Amino acid sequence: MRSARRVGEVAARNHLPDLLMRRRLTALLLACLALPLPAAADAVTVFAAASLKEALDRVSADWEAESGHDVTVSYAGSSALARQIARGAPADLLLSASPEWMDLLEAEGLLVPGTRRDLLGNRLVLIAPAPAAPVPLGPDLDLPALLGPDGRLAMALVDAVPAGQYGKAALLSLGLWEEVAPRVAQVDNVRAALALVALGEAPLGIVYATDAAAEPAVAVVAEFPPESHPPIVYPVARIAGGAANPAADAFLAHLAGDAAQEAFRAHGFAPLPG
Structure with a gap:
């Protein structure tokens, strides 16, 4: 009886390392599954003036369906958006309701050179x-x-x-x-x-x-x-400082294209010549 018990103890000790290893691997796997997935590298983050909501929601949805890329738009007053970008908020594009706030960001070197353009007008x-x-x-x-x-x-x-x-x-x-x-x-x-x-x-x-x-x-x-009053102009530009994002470049080009311009026009905006 004692001999059998000793044999069982030896067997348990021999299997203990394997058991501990399996538990550690299981815990590691569960921990990995609990981690948030990184944001898609081809997603586009846009900061836009609140007055653009209906029109830009439509333009973004159409482009998402066409391109397969995700677009996230944060709407607020242009001044608040510009301040957030100046403080380091992650955005790929800014669509402002005033050239003034875009001027301030450009003066701080926060726009990608050559990407700014006047996109829309309003009344x-x-x-x-x-x-x-x-x-x-x-x-x-x-x-x-x-x-x-x-x-x-x-x-x-x-x-x-x-x-x-x-x-x-x-x-x-x-x-x-x-x-x-x-x-x-x-x-x-x-x-x-x-x-x-x-x-x-x-x-x-x-x-x-x-x-x-x-x-x-x-x-x-x-x-x-x-x-x-001064002309109501909506400029758009790529924001500097982040990683390269070809999808953001493509969406910027789309905003000036015929389909997007027609959608803006349908919502009452006046597309401006590039």
Whole structure:
């Protein structure tokens, strides 16, 4: 009996290294399976102005289906996106609603030389909750009266976000800014200003024509004269500093192609000649 027990102990000791090795390999395999998969090398990350959402979502989806590459788009105000890129946020492309923020990044050497181009144009409009009658936009317009005793004029940040900057410039040009400035509700981006009007939280707002077209709960009551503000231009460029990404280069070229330009036009943007 003792002899048999000793034989069993010896056999167990002989199999112990194999057992431990199998357990270690199993643990290693499970640990590897738990690790997140690396991002695809041919994925494209785009930072884009909030006003581009519907149009760029369509353009991106069409290109994904055609090319097989993934496109991830982060939407926000152009100023916020430019600051994120300046702080090192990983982006392949920036599509801004203002040349000013692209100029700042270019001055810092954060754009790939030769990739910047003016892609799109837009228009600036005054909106109200739908339905609403047109108003005579001009120096004689009594904006405070239209806002009512407690109403606010919804605008993107007037000193930072392009839609707010264009809107302030237009109101200054028409001589309407000083009287309405205390009644302005400033928000982070143009889509937030659109939402305030769409929800009835503000009786009037200043947004792009493309934003108004995307929201059935608002009506355009006036369009600002193009000469009342700087031209609304959307530049696009490749961001420097990251690894080479041929898919990002291909998507940049696609944005200027006929199919993408037609999609932008269908959403109310004005494609610009390259």
